[in-house]
Amino acid sequence: MVEAHEHDAPTERASTNDSGIGSARPDSLRRDPDIWFEEGSIVIVAQHTGFRVHKQLLSSISPVFQALFKPAGIRRKPIVSLFNGHCVVKGPPVIHVSDSAYDMKCTLRALYDGQKYLNGMSPYIPFSVLSALMRLRHKYQLQDVIDDAARRLGDYFTTDFNVWLQYCREEKDETFDFSEDEGADVFEAVNLARLTGKVSILPLALYKCCQQDLAAIMFGVRRKNGDVVRLCQEDVERCVRARDRLFRESCKMIDTVTGALAERAPRCVTHSACSRRMAILVEAFTAMFATLINTDALSGLEEQLGSLATMSEWTQLCDACREELVRQHVKKQRETWGSLLKILDVEHRSLTYRWSGLMIRK
Template structure:
C-alpha cells in the first residue's frame, strides 16, 4: 500500500516538529505522529533498528510518500524524545545538565529497548545521581535535591520512578526511590488506583510496611543519641547538657504529630543543622559524641534500607550497577 503526497491533517496524522526531514528515506509512525528521518543514521546508532531495516522490504509493504513506513508500538512521546536525543545533542545533555522526567524516562525506555548504549548510560547516570547507593551519596543528594526538577513533583513522579526501575531492572536505585515515595507520599495515595502509573500490589505492601517501620522504630533509633547514654564521659557541664538533651528530645518527639493524610516523617533527614544541631546547647564534648552516635544510627538504618523493601543488600546492588554500566 502506497500513500502518496500525504497531508498529516487530512490523514489524521501529525508530523513531529523538528523530526521531519524531506531528504530522508524512512518514515516512522507512533500512535498518530509520524517522523521522517535517515534510516542509515538510525541503523548506525541502534543494532535493533539496523537488523530491522536490513530485512528485504516486501512488495506489498506499506509505504508513505514513496518511503518505507515503520509502525512502532511505542508512545509518540517516547519516540519523540528518543529521536531528539539522538539528533540534537543539547536536547538531552549528560549529567549534571538538567532534564525533565518525561524526557529522562522516554529516553531510558527507548534506549534500553533499542540498545542505544550511549543514551542508555547517559540516562542511567542521571537517574543514579539522584538515587545513591551510599549514605554519603544520600547526604550529598539531600543538599541538591531542589536542583532536580523531575523530583519536585511528588508523588506521581516518585511512584513512576519505582515502576520504571522495576520495568527495566534498575534495582540499585530502588531503596532510595522507595524511601522517597515513603517520605513524600501519604499511605492512601500509595494504595489508591491511579490513571497514570501505580505500584504493583507487592510494592504497595513493601512501601506501607516500610513507612510504618521507618516512622516508628527507625525514628526512635535516630533520636536515641539525645538521651542515651544518660551522661557522656568528659562532659563539661553535666546538668546543663542533660537538661538540654532532654528538652531537645521532647521537642523532637513533637515532630511525629501529623495529620492522617500527610506523609510519614522519615529518619534520615530528621536531624540536620537547621532543625537540630544549631539549636542544641551542649558542651563540645557532648556535641562531638552525639554527632558520632547520630551518624552511626543513620548508617545502620541506611544499611537496612534494601531489606525493608525486599531487595538484595547494598553490595549486591552495587554489583548490578557496575554491570549495567559496562
C-alpha cells in the first residue's frame, strides 16, 4: 500500500494526447519516491517522472491502461537512468503518457490505496487532487474509488437548496480545500463537469464563476504557476449574461430585506425598541444600497447585510424579529435558487428534474 504524503500543487499541465512510445534522456528521468515497487512489471513515465507499477493490476482496472500496455505501446528497452548522479538503474519496459506527473501520481495512489487515500486527507483535500482524479478517471475509464472525487465535488456544488443553506449558515464544512487560486478552481470545476458529464456540478460551479470579475471571465485566471484556466466560449457568454440577471436578483433580495426590516414580527415582545432599531437599520441599509448589489444573490443573510450585521441595532433585535427577517430572506433565496438554471441558461433533463424536485422541500 502506498503511504500518504503531503501533496504539492501541480507545477505544469501536460498535453492531452499520449504518444505511447517515447524516450527520456537518462539524466532527466526521475524515479518517484512513493510509487516505485521493486517487483513492478512496468514503468509509466509522465513528465520525466517514472512510476514503477504492476501491469496486471492496472490492466484489470482500466481498459485504457490495458490497451496502452500492449506491445505496440511499450518501449521494450530497459530503463537506464542515473539517480543521485551515479546510480545506474535498469528495469522493466516503459510506457510514456502525456499526463502531468502530479495527475498521474494522484491517480495511482488512489488506485493503490483505495478510499483510504482521500479519507486520509479529509476534510482538507486539495482541490487539485480531486481535479486530477476526475480528469484521469475520465481518460482512463476508472470507476469505484475515483468516483469518490466526483462525489466530494458534488457535495459542495450541490443541487440541494437545503444543503446550500447549511453552507451559508456555516453549519456544514466544505469537503475539500480550494487553492489560493480559487477563481481558477471554480473555472476548472466547470470544465471538469463538461469533460466528465457530471452535470449536477454545473449550476453552482457556473454561479461561482459569475462571482469573478468580468475580465477573469472573459480571458481566464492565471494560477501562481503560470497556467491560465479558461472557460469555453459558450460558458463565457453564459456567465456574462447571467451576471446581469444576478445583479437584478441581488436588488430584489435587498428590497426583501428592507421590506422585512420595515415591519416588526407578529410575535415581537419589545415593540418600541425593535421599531427604533429597525428604523435605523433601514436608513443605513438604504444608504448602502449601491455597495450591497453584487452577483452573489444566493449568499447568506449576514453576507447580504454586510457591515450592518455588526451594528448593535441588528444584534440587539429580539429573537422573533430576527427569525422573521431570516425567514423572509430564505424565502427569497429559495425563489432565486429555483430560477438559477434559467438564469444560467443550463438545460439538462435529469438536472432540471432534480433541481425542481428539491425545490418543494421545506
